[in-house]
Structures are given as structure tokens and as C-alpha cells.
Amino acid sequence: MFQERIEFIQRKFGRLFSQDNEVIFFNPETPPHCLSLSSEKLVAYQTFFPVFDQLRAAGIKCVHSMSQQKYNTAIISIPKSKKLARHFIYLATKAVPEGLIIIDGDKNNGIESIIRDLKKETKLTNVVSKAHGKIAWFETPANLGKYKDVPLQIEGGFETQAGIFSSDGIDPASKLLMQVISKSLKGLGADLGGGWGYLSAKALETTCISELYFIEADLIALNKAKRNVCDERIKFYWCDALKWEAPVLLDFIIMNPPFHFLGQPMPSLGEDFIKVASRNLKKSGMLWMVANRHLPYEEAIQAHFSSFSEFPGSKRFKVIRAENPIKS
Ligand SMILES: C[S@@+](CC[C@H](N)C(=O)[O-])C[C@H]1O[C@@H](n2cnc3c(N)ncnc32)[C@H](O)[C@@H]1O
Incomplete structure (x- = not known):
């Protein structure tokens, strides 16, 4: 299901993944999810070791913590935990101070309520339903400080x-x-x-x-x-x-x-x-x-x-x- 949506993202935003664009992908679950995006400068953010290891073995550049580095585009594959999903969105707005944030998720993972909530906080450019899930995107700057997770x-x-x-x-x-x-x-x-x-x-x-x-x-x-x-x-x-x-x-x-x-x-x-x-x-x-x-x-x-x-x-x-x- 996710693969269909990632292919949509590639068709829709492929021009943004050109040579000079720095892209960060939060929480990709498999190497094909990253490799389908023909981005030369894609960095995967992943903190679960078995997936991190698979991504790295497939030649994908990976990070497991956020640095000061800035990107032009962020893609977020939302996890089941709503709080963690929001935290990823917050991290993305910091990593992409002026650019595009694309959020992808399955209905089973609660993408609908994430989008509903996000609409109250910022202006979404568009929302598309696809393959039992949704893709939404918006432009930064956006002030989503309240999404930052606390211990x-x-x-x-x-x-x-x-x-x-x-x-x-x-x-x-x-x-x-x-x-x-x-x-x-x-x-x-x-x-x-x-x-x-x-x-x-x-x-x-x-x-x-x-x-x-x-x-x-x-x-x-x-x-x-x-x-x-x-x-x-x-x-x-x-x-x-x-x-x-x-x-x-x-x-x-x-x-x-x-x-x-x-x-x-x-x-x-x-x-x-x-x-x-x-x-x-x-x-x-x-x-x-x-x-x-x-x-x-x-x-x-x-x-x-x-x-x-x-x-x-x-x-x-x-x-x-x-x-x-x-x-x-
Ligand atoms: C049921 S929880 C138990 C956690 C903890 N021992 C406790 O009692 O609260 C299982 C833990 O295994 C970790 N885990 C899952 N797959 C793993 C793997 N392949 N290698 C190491 N840890 C893993 C999970 O992240 C999770 O923290």
C-alpha cells in the first residue's frame, strides 16, 4: 500500500528531488521506499536498528539523530503513535525551515486524525487519498512547537x-x-x-x-x-x-x-x-x-x-x- 503512495509522491514531486535538493525521509520502513524516490541527496532518519541496518546496507545515507543540517524537503511516514507522529512533524519543520513537508500514512496508523489536527495548526496545500491512506503536504515556515514531544x-x-x-x-x-x-x-x-x-x-x-x-x-x-x-x-x-x-x-x-x-x-x-x-x-x-x-x-x-x-x-x-x- 505504501509503495503506491510513494510512487505518487515521486510522480508529483519528482522535480523537487533533483540533484541539488536535500531531502530527509523520516521513518522509512524498507530500502525500496527510499530507492523509489529518485533523489540523489536523500537522507533517511531511522532509530530502529534492524531497519537502519537494512537501509544502510542498501547504500542509503542514514541518520539516527537530528543535527543542525537543513533540508529543502521532508517526507514523513507516520508511525502508529500519534505523539511520535507529531514529533516527527515538528522535527521536519525544524529541519526544513523553508520548503515542503510531505506526510504519508495508512488509515490504520491514524493518518486521518493527524491531518484533521494539523489543519487546525497550519495551512495544508493539499490532501490526497490513496491506497488505504492519505498524503498531505504543506509549506514551511510553520510554527508547530506544540508538537514537540516531551519526556x-x-x-x-x-x-x-x-x-x-x-x-x-x-x-x-x-x-x-x-x-x-x-x-x-x-x-x-x-x-x-x-x-x-x-x-x-x-x-x-x-x-x-x-x-x-x-x-x-x-x-x-x-x-x-x-x-x-x-x-x-x-x-x-x-x-x-x-x-x-x-x-x-x-x-x-x-x-x-x-x-x-x-x-x-x-x-x-x-x-x-x-x-x-x-x-x-x-x-x-x-x-x-x-x-x-x-x-x-x-x-x-x-x-x-x-x-x-x-x-x-x-x-x-x-x-x-x-x-x-x-x-x-
Ligand atoms: C515487549 S518489549 C519489552 C521491553 C522491556 N524489556 C520491558 O520489559 O519493558 C520488547 C522490546 O524489544 C525490542 N526489540 C524488538 N525487536 C528487537 C530486536 N530485533 N533487537 C533488539 N530489541 C528488539 C523492542 O523495541 C521493545 O523495547
Whole structure:
């Protein structure tokens, strides 16, 4: 669906993507989305590592933070989080002080309400409906300071940000996991898909942990975790957990694995995380994980660990400890 709209953008604005025009593309999801725009000076802004990595491998220039550099045109592929979508629009107006901002989104991602709201704040040049979504564009300067996102303070003194996992409060599944394992972790471990840092913060309350690798793909979440977990035993890695290799085999891994990729359900991701855990644990190492009850992870656990047990969880979530990783 998106591809149809990007082709429309190329037909409509192709002349703007000429040699001298600097274009920034916020949140492109795949290399073809960038490559279909025949822009010689396109820069992709992406903070989710697996996509950043794919874009970079396809030869697309990528940034993961905003600098003072100015552009002539911005394209925004809006994410599901409305606050984050607005923040991207704000960033675009700063990066393009005098030029064109093009906003693209699926109806499923709430593009209609974004456009409705934007119309109250600035004059839109046009809005076009296409392929279950909409494309709107407007010219800058535009004063959209109110769209700038601010950090959120939540229970427990933690700081989060719109658009990251469980930004409004501690995830109940993660809370349950830490209630169950309490202070039973020791040695060298990792938090796979650590988010804004809740599991690590709780885990490091015990002095029995010598070092903890924190693995997270979402840079915004990882930057929050750096603020939430101030402990010299933690080492932060912005990377794809599926490709991560621990420098030495670990005593434990904790995780509340993802089962969505770019907003779409993908339960196989949780199974892949189980495989990564098995690969990176010592023979005596332990995986502690929590998951929604309906997610069928037991088969993957049995394929990668010789034994596992379920601990008393809740109606919605199960807590599992898996032991004796099977090395392939
Ligand atoms: C269900 S959340 C759990 C977050 C955190 N552990 C907590 O308990 O609040 C899963 C996390 O995995 C991250 N994630 C998704 N895919 C990833 C990948 N391929 N590599 C590393 N992290 C990933 C997501 O960004 C998200 O923060």
C-alpha cells in the first residue's frame, strides 16, 4: 500500500528531488521506499536498528539523530503513535525551515486524525487519498512547537518517551517477571529487548550480578534506559538482538520478548529471541522470560533447551525458566 503512495509522491514531486535538493525521509520502513524516490541527496532518519541496518546496507545515507543540517524537503511516514507522529512533524519543520513537508500514512496508523489536527495548526496545500491512506503536504515556515514531544515521568521515578514500548507505565508482564525472579539472578547476564530499562533496573537491585548486557533495537528506548538505569555494571548496545553474540557465554538472560515488528504482529520474533538466548547461555545458564499466555513459545523452548518450568504467573501472563541450552 505504501509503495503506491510513494510512487505518487515521486510522480508529483519528482522535480523537487533533483540533484541539488536535500531531502530527509523520516521513518522509512524498507530500502525500496527510499530507492523509489529518485533523489540523489536523500537522507533517511531511522532509530530502529534492524531497519537502519537494512537501509544502510542498501547504500542509503542514514541518520539516527537530528543535527543542525537543513533540508529543502521532508517526507514523513507516520508511525502508529500519534505523539511520535507529531514529533516527527515538528522535527521536519525544524529541519526544513523553508520548503515542503510531505506526510504519508495508512488509515490504520491514524493518518486521518493527524491531518484533521494539523489543519487546525497550519495551512495544508493539499490532501490526497490513496491506497488505504492519505498524503498531505504543506509549506514551511510553520510554527508547530506544540508538537514537540516531551519526556514522560511515570511510576517508580522512571522516564519514558512517546512511541516506545509501554511508555505510559510499567508493563504488567515485566512487573510480574521481576516479582517472580526477585533476587535470584547472579553472575553475568543480558536483558534482551530491554526497552526503557525496567527489567534491568529491577535486576540490578541485587549485588550478585557482576555485569549486565542491555540489548535494544529502539534507540529512543535505549536512551531512556541510559537515564533510568545508572549502574556501572550495565553495558548498553543499540543493535539487533537476533544478530547479537555475547563476548562470553552468560549465566542468565531475562526478557519480555517482542512479538510485533513495525507495528504488525510477528510471534516468530519471540521464538527467535528464545534461540538467541539459548545460543548465548552457558550450559548451566538460565533463561527467564515472561509472555502473554496465548503465545505458543513452549515448542521453541523445547527445541532450544533441555528443560523448562512454568512458575506461578497470572491469568494473562506466564513466567518461564528454561535451563540446559541445546547448542546446535
Ligand atoms: C515487549 S518489549 C519489552 C521491553 C522491556 N524489556 C520491558 O520489559 O519493558 C520488547 C522490546 O524489544 C525490542 N526489540 C524488538 N525487536 C528487537 C530486536 N530485533 N533487537 C533488539 N530489541 C528488539 C523492542 O523495541 C521493545 O523495547
